[in-house]
Amino acid sequence: MRSLQRTWPFHIMLLPAIIFLIVFSYIPMGGIVMAFQNYKPWLGITGSEWVGLDNFRFLFQREDSLQVVWNTLIIAVLKMFFNLLVPFVFAILLNEIRKVALQRSIQTLVYLPHFCRG
Structure with missing residues (x-):
């Protein structure tokens, strides 16, 4: 107490x-x-x-229900794969830019839309 x-x-x-x-x-x-x-x-x-x-x-x-389930699973797995792959590739490519000012500018431009959602 x-x-x-x-x-x-x-x-x-x-x-x-x-x-x-x-x-x-x-x-x-x-x-x-x-x-x-x-x-x-x-x-x-x-x-x-x-x-x-x-x-x-x-x-x-229904005869097409198995196809619907497989399509759903395939789309979900592909979304997980690409939602992980794209940020990693972008981070590696961004890391290869030698000019820090350009690197920061690109990073800001890429992440700016995440702050503008309403």
């Missing part, structure tokens, strides 16, 4: 982050229920008919 009396301001500072996490990460998970329903927007989540795994059976019984 004594440590809580000392650290209560830190707990209060943590409260907005916890609220943000709950609102944007945990509350939307309630929508996962729609995958197991014959969802009708005018009935809502609680009024729609429960169908269990029928939606998944329908999805995976």
